[in-house]
Amino acid sequence: MATLKDVARLACVDVSTVSRALNNTSYVHPDTKERIYAAAQELGYHPNVMAQALRQGKRHTIGVVMPRLHMTIFSQILQGIEQEARNRGYATLICVTEDEAKAERECLTRLRNGFVDGLIIAATGKNGRVLRDIQASGLPVVQILREQERRLSSVTLEFETCGYDAVKYLYDKGCREIGLINGTTSLAPYRDRYRGYQRALAQYGLTEYSCACTQPANSYEYGYDCTNQLLDYNPNIDAIMAAVDVQGLGAIRSIVDRGMSLEQVKVISLTGHAVGGMLQTSMTSMEMPAFDMGKEAAGLCIAEVEAPAGQKPASRHVTFSATLAEREST
Amino acid sequence: MATLKDVARLACVDVSTVSRALNNTSYVHPDTKERIYAAAQELGYHPNVMAQALRQGKRHTIGVVMPRLHMTIFSQILQGIEQEARNRGYATLICVTEDEAKAERECLTRLRNGFVDGLIIAATGKNGRVLRDIQASGLPVVQILREQERRLSSVTLEFETCGYDAVKYLYDKGCREIGLINGTTSLAPYRDRYRGYQRALAQYGLTEYSCACTQPANSYEYGYDCTNQLLDYNPNIDAIMAAVDVQGLGAIRSIVDRGMSLEQVKVISLTGHAVGGMLQTSMTSMEMPAFDMGKEAAGLCIAEVEAPAGQKPASRHVTFSATLAEREST
DNA sequence: CTGAAAGCGCTTACAG
DNA sequence: CTGAAAGCGCTTACAG
Numbered sequence: 001m002a003t004l005k006d007v008a009r010l011a012c013v014d015v016s017t018v019s020r021a022l023n024n025t026s027y028v029h030p031d032t033k034e035r036i037y038a039a040a041q042e043l044g045y046h047p048n049v050m051a052q053a054l055r056q057g058k059r060h061t062i063g064v065v066m067p068r069l070h071m072t073i074f075s076q077i078l079q080g081i082e083q084e085a086r087n088r089g090y091a092t093l094i095c096v097t098e099d100e101a102k103a104e105r106e107c108l109t110r111l112r113n114g115f116v117d118g119l120i121i122a123a124t125g126k127n128g129r130v131l132r133d134i135q136a137s138g139l140p141v142v143q144i145l146r147e148q149e150r151r152l153s154s155v156t157l158e159f160e161t162c163g164y165d166a167v168k169y170l171y172d173k174g175c176r177e178i179g180l181i182n183g184t185t186s187l188a189p190y191r192d193r194y195r196g197y198q199r200a201l202a203q204y205g206l207t208e209y210s211c212a213c214t215q216p217a218n219s220y221e222y223g224y225d226c227t228n229q230l231l232d233y234n235p236n237i238d239a240i241m242a243a244v245d246v247q248g249l250g251a252i253r254s255i256v257d258r259g260m261s262l263e264q265v266k267v268i269s270l271t272g273h274a275v276g277g278m279l280q281t282s283m284t285s286m287e288m289p290a291f292d293m294g295k296e297a298a299g300l301c302i303a304e305v306e307a308p309a310g311q312k313p314a315s316r317h318v319t320f321s322a323t324l325a326e327r328e329s330t
Numbered sequence: 331m332a333t334l335k336d337v338a339r340l341a342c343v344d345v346s347t348v349s350r351a352l353n354n355t356s357y358v359h360p361d362t363k364e365r366i367y368a369a370a371q372e373l374g375y376h377p378n379v380m381a382q383a384l385r386q387g388k389r390h391t392i393g394v395v396m397p398r399l400h401m402t403i404f405s406q407i408l409q410g411i412e413q414e415a416r417n418r419g420y421a422t423l424i425c426v427t428e429d430e431a432k433a434e435r436e437c438l439t440r441l442r443n444g445f446v447d448g449l450i451i452a453a454t455g456k457n458g459r460v461l462r463d464i465q466a467s468g469l470p471v472v473q474i475l476r477e478q479e480r481r482l483s484s485v486t487l488e489f490e491t492c493g494y495d496a497v498k499y500l501y502d503k504g505c506r507e508i509g510l511i512n513g514t515t516s517l518a519p520y521r522d523r524y525r526g527y528q529r530a531l532a533q534y535g536l537t538e539y540s541c542a543c544t545q546p547a548n549s550y551e552y553g554y555d556c557t558n559q560l561l562d563y564n565p566n567i568d569a570i571m572a573a574v575d576v577q578g579l580g581a582i583r584s585i586v587d588r589g590m591s592l593e594q595v596k597v598i599s600l601t602g603h604a605v606g607g608m609l610q611t612s613m614t615s616m617e618m619p620a621f622d623m624g625k626e627a628a629g630l631c632i633a634e635v636e637a638p639a640g641q642k643p644a645s646r647h648v649t650f651s652a653t654l655a656e657r658e659s660t
Numbered sequence: 661c662t663g664a665a666a667g668c669g670c671t672t673a674c675a676g
Numbered sequence: 677c678t679g680a681a682a683g684c685g686c687t688t689a690c691a692g
Binding site: 001044046047048049050051053054059061068069070071075076078079082083086091092093094095096106107109110111112113114115137138220246249250252253256273274275277278279280281282 | 331374376377378379380381383384389391398399400401405406408409412413416421422423424425426436437439440441442443444445467468550576579580582583586603604605607608609610611612
Binding site: 344346350359362384385386387 | 668
């Protein structure tokens with residue numbers, strides 16, 4: 001790889017002049033400039049980003065930490081982050097934790113060591129202290145989807161409203177025995193959806209039928225098993241709310257396997273991301289603007305990164321709303 | 331952030347000694363070592379990776395360039411890459427191109443500028459020259475899934491066999507009018523699947539019914555539209571082969587919308603990745619070991635990165651096989 | 661066993 | 677308008 005020095009030698013000027021010419025950072029005589037451009041061209045010169053980064057104290061890279069990507073909303077969020085970051089001149093580093101505290105801690109330790117300028121995370125909730133430390137050390141942290149630490153910026157969804165609205169919607173459709181498939185309430189989204197569900201039940205005088213666990217709940221199998229459990233417990237259940245899409249797929253399958261129809265038991269997903277509309281019987285869902293949320297998170301993160309050293313902005317919290325996409329399963 | 335110098339000052343030794351102690355790179359007196367560790371601990375010292383990278387000429391980062399992530403096999407491959415890379419001490423940088431040549435070129439230009447030690451790419455096929463340039467400049471490039479350049483290493487699937495085997499399987503099931511939904515044959519996977527399909531048709535004396543295009547074909551809508559087209563053209567089609575899962579979802583939906591059943595028109599996906607098993611009527615597919623392919627690609631890439639300067643290994647080509655997962659749609 | 665020095669490739673005041 | 681010099685934070689021969 002050609003370096004600045006090589007270009008300088010070929011163009012018969014000092015490296016500093018080359019740097020200025022190439023970066024347009026101060027006036028350089030047109031003739032000199034031309035010679036420099038030609039030399040750079042000839043040598044196929046590309047500046048070494050590491051050296052720039054070291055010198056300028058900025059890496060122009062943000063780190064993203066997520067539990068998983070495949071078949072989840074996170075892959076879409078990541079695409080949003082990546083696009084926005086790239087448009088603004090930043091690269092995106094990705095780490096996958098499988099929601100394990102240990103893996104997450106490892107990722108965080110590595111990322112804070114000068115790898116990135118800022119961090120976007122959908123955390124396990126088990127490394128809160130590390131996250132606060134990182135933020136305190138000057139590396140901005142933005143929480144996506146899961147707002148576990150109020151002191152850190154976040155981009156989230158109105159999960160409580162989501163849960164509430166889904167019940168209301170189903171109630172208006174005539175459902176009176178509404179089951180909820182959820183995940184661990186130690187994570188904000190599950191907790192808030194649950195609260196919204198309960199608030200609506202109270203208001204309509206309905207009984208709670210819910211299924212939660214502390215295990216990884218983000219799966220088809222979990223949705224399938226929970227639905228079986230709910231229907232075993234109360235065969236009159238006439239609607240199932242699934243926290244995420246894959247659980248909804250499991251619920252639909254369970255209903256079909258039991259020889260029932262989706263007319264008898266309606267299904268709605270509380271965080272839709274595209275798959276709902278692609279099914280044999282398409283699934284109603286509260287659709288989440290995942291891509292835009294990713295872009296927003298990247299924007300917030302970069303804004304904090306680029307804020308002048310003295311005046312780091314206070315943490316900001318952006319909340320998006322889900323929109324009901326009514327389909328055939330309800 | 332504390333630097334080496336800070337630690338050195340606190341421990342009353344030279345920075346070089348601190349470096350040696352912390353990296354265990356030469357003998358340091360136990361007492362000194364202890365003082366250094368204590369100082370590093372107290373200051374919360376973390377080495378600056380950029381400086382290390384600049385000095386050592388290695389970034390310990392690999393770049394990944396993919397067309398998209400959401401609802402595709404690529405998100406799973408990426409997870410495989412990321413896990414293997416992390417286990418081996420590498421970070422993973424991700425770029426999404428949406429299969430646009432221009433976006434891809436931008437990504438490549440940035441990545442080659444010292445951002446990464448090696449590259450894994452599922453290319454558009456339109457920047458072959460740039461890729462060869464990059465490889466020639468000393469940055470290893472590994473192609474994943476799409477082997478567009480024979481001179482670059484690759485990790486792929488036996489797509490030809492996939493296409494052939496699917497026809498054979500359907501033929502044995504009694505199907506005689508087999509349609510194929512494919513994508514642009516300028517990409518190796520589509521081309522090879524098509525060849526396998528044709529080879530089998532020739533062998534069994536069947537007629538070709540195929541749908542291909544140069545537009546982005548990787549979608550539900552495309553699968554839906556193609557199926558309609560195929561069935562309009564020949565209502566006796568009794569099986570549809572879809573290149574990818576989302577096309578298969580579209581095919582199923584089209585069949586259902588036409589008031590037909592999956593008994594009449596069987597559906598198989600040629601690159602399954604989990605979703606097939608989660609459906610109301612589960613979809614048969616040739617399942618691809620995506621996660622392992624990702625790990626393999628990361629392994630190949632890192633091996634090339636770490637090969638001694640003089641003896642860069644020749645390009646390697648690893649081919650995986652798909653396994654038939656028989657489900658209800660056939 | 662440890663220090664002093666050079667250097668990775670760049671940028672940026674400071675002179676002139 | 678351009679050069680010489682310092683320095684980002686580290687590692688690594690070279691002495692001693």
